[in-house]
Structure formats: structure tokens, C-alpha cells
Amino acid sequence: MLQGEHLTLTYRDGESTLDAVNDVSLSVEDHQFIGILGPSGSGKSSLLYLLSGLRRPTAGDIYLDGRAYGKMPDRERVALRRSEYGFVFQQHFLINYLTSLENVMVSSPVQDKAHAEQAKALLTDLGLGEKLHRFPYELSGGERQRVAIARAMVHRPRIIFADEPTGLLDRHTGLQVMGLLRSYRDQGSLIAVTHNPEILTEADLVIRMRDGQVIKVEDRVARKTEEATA
Template sequence: MLKGEGLNYIFDIGKPSEFQALRDVSVQFGDKKLYGILGPSGSGKSSLLYLLSGLRKPTKGRVLFDNNDIWSLKSNELAEFRNKNFGFVFQRHFLINYLTALENVLVPVNKDFKKYEGRAKELLCDLGLESCIKKKPFEMSGGQRQRVAIARALINEPKIIFGDEPTASLDHENAIAVMEFLNSYKNHATIIVVTHDQSILKEADGQIRIIDGSLKEGDL
């Protein structure tokens, strides 16, 4: 169970450019479900995702995972916690150009390469990437690269997968294919996706909307 309680986030505190991205946002996500976070550009939806995932620290408020405040952890403990429990898919794939698809998927488990190699190949095959296992990013299409990034996010068998506009750079066909796969994976993990495109959330179990840094009532 993941919760955000009274989350506030302010950029550039004390500077002329100070801006409050989130205002007293409280959310709760159940286990093994798919959720969408919607909102226009600049609404604060990505900021919320980064706070929930431990990538940014709230100015005020708490993030609870199984009733434990993740921001009570020391920085090295938090990094280890994220690597063990969370998977990340971003708008850009952030693959390493000189590594093959298989090697990119195995980056998070570099020390346990042999242990996870079979799982990495299985994930790539499940994502329709059998022919790309030995290819490097520049030899693949945008949709293929994003699916490799999804396989990389899943390699550690995370409990929560965070997606920040994971389909924004894809055409509609590839976007739907990516979301269908993520929906099929929710039996294994909670999936939280930030998007501005509500059409890709047809199978979502819940949606929340962020407007001007505040939670719109009536969602989830």
C-alpha cells in the first residue's frame, strides 16, 4: 500500500522564482492495480509522481509504503529501497547506446547478471522483442526502445512501477500496446502512470486529476 499524506512541493524556496507545484495532496493506491494521474502541462502531476517514488523530497508531508515513511530513510538506504521495490519508466527511454537490449535490461542487476539473464530474455520476448535481444538502441524503433525500458523497469520484480508519460513519444498504436502490457502486469505490481492522454487509461482501476497543484475531488 502506497500513500501520500498532505504533500506539498515548492521549487526555489525563498527565491523570486519560488513556485508551489503541489498543495496538500493526499492520495492512496491499492496493491496490484493500475492508476492514472492526469492533468495539463505544469499541473504538478509529474512532481507528485517524483515525491511518491522517492526521487524528490516533499517540502511538507509524508510518503508511506506499507505504513513506513520512506523519507525517514538515509539517502543510501532510500536508494537501496527504491532499487528493491520500485521500477521506473520515463518519457525518454534512457537506454545506454553501446549496450544491447538484453544488457540494458540487466543494468539494474549488474552484479547478478547471470541470475537474471533468463528473466530478462523472457521479459523481452513477452514484449515482442525476440528479434531485438542482441540489437543496440540505434538499431531499434522508438516503440521497441520504450519496450526495452519497460523490461528494464520490471527486471527486479518491483512492487510498484512508476511511469512518467511513458507513451508520450510513441504513436497511438505503440502507446496502446505498451499500456496493454502494463495492464497485464498489474497482477504482479501496482502501476502508477502520469499522462495527459486519458484514452490510454481505459483499463485503469482508478484515476486522479491534478489541477494547479491540487487534487480534483471525486477521483480514485
């Protein structure tokens, strides 16, 4: 469905340059759960920005159903990103003067009662049923992160990109949130960046990055199939 081919993202800082992503190729299939692990600064967020069309690669291209981002006008790429993808950022980026429910509705394609009910149900599933009308500054860090997760899911995107979705959560809440994200696989794919391998126990594919490169790909589905047939 989604393919990144020979992706490189070079940041320029005066005279020096840094390849945050260095010749990475990666495919995402329908209903697949991909985990990305790697030390701080290894290029995990940068890779998500490229795959989701938030940033343009310095080299390489990304294809959704065979259509190259590189050939798309900006407007089309932005529209595609809004309808097909959901993004949970490392920082939550909620709008401070909107309530939890309004922050989620921002990414809903239609602002009607049915969609508002769906947003409420999602927030309730994430344990925020009592806090629909709170503003972000009236929520804890973990609660804000859960609102951001609801916002990424509400328009039922084909792929959710989650950048450290549980980084701010305690273990119990983190596992609960991962459970909800994982259950999204019935509807679409999930790509999650994390420092915590524990939340990737059900991932189909685990990718390890270092210095902008993929140093290891662990295909857990293939391994499970081998184990089952051995």
C-alpha cells in the same frame, strides 16, 4: 501500502517559488492501477518523483507499509526505491553503450542466466525479440521506450511508476505496451501518467491534476460496484 500525506514540492527559481505539487494526499493499494491525467505543467511527473522517493517533499511525507521516507537515511531510501519500485521516465534514459538486453539487466537484482532469460522473455513480449543486441541508437523512439519499460519490470517491483509510457508510441504499439503494463497488476501496482485517457479505461482510480493539486478523483471500482448492485 504506499501513502503520500499532504505532499508539497516547491521549486525555487531565484526570488520566485512554484508549488509543482501543492498539498496532495494519495494512497496506493496492492495490485491497484492508478491513472494520473492533467495538462502539461500540472505536476504529474513531480508527484511521481515524490511518491517513488526520487525527490524529497518540501512538506508532507510518504509511507511505505507505515515507514516514513522522511525518517530514512538516504542510502536506505535509495535501496528501497531500487528493490520495491520500477520507474519508466518520460525520457527513456537508456545507457547508450549497452544493448537492449544489457540495459534491462542493469536493474536486475542478480546478473545470472535465469534472470537474463527472464529479461529476454520480457523484451520478446514487448516485440523486441529480434533486437536484444541492438544499441539504443539503433532503435526507434518507441522501441527505446519499450526497452525502458522492460527495465522497469524485470526486477518485479511492488509498484511501477510510468510517466507517459506510451507518449512516443503509435496507437497500436501504445495499446500493446499498456496491455503488458496492465497485466503487471497480477504482480504489483501500477501508477501511470498520461495525456491520453484511452489508455486508462481499465484503471481502478483516475486522478486529475491542475496547478499542483488534485482536482478530481474518479473511483472506477466503486462506480462499477454501484452499477452492478443498482
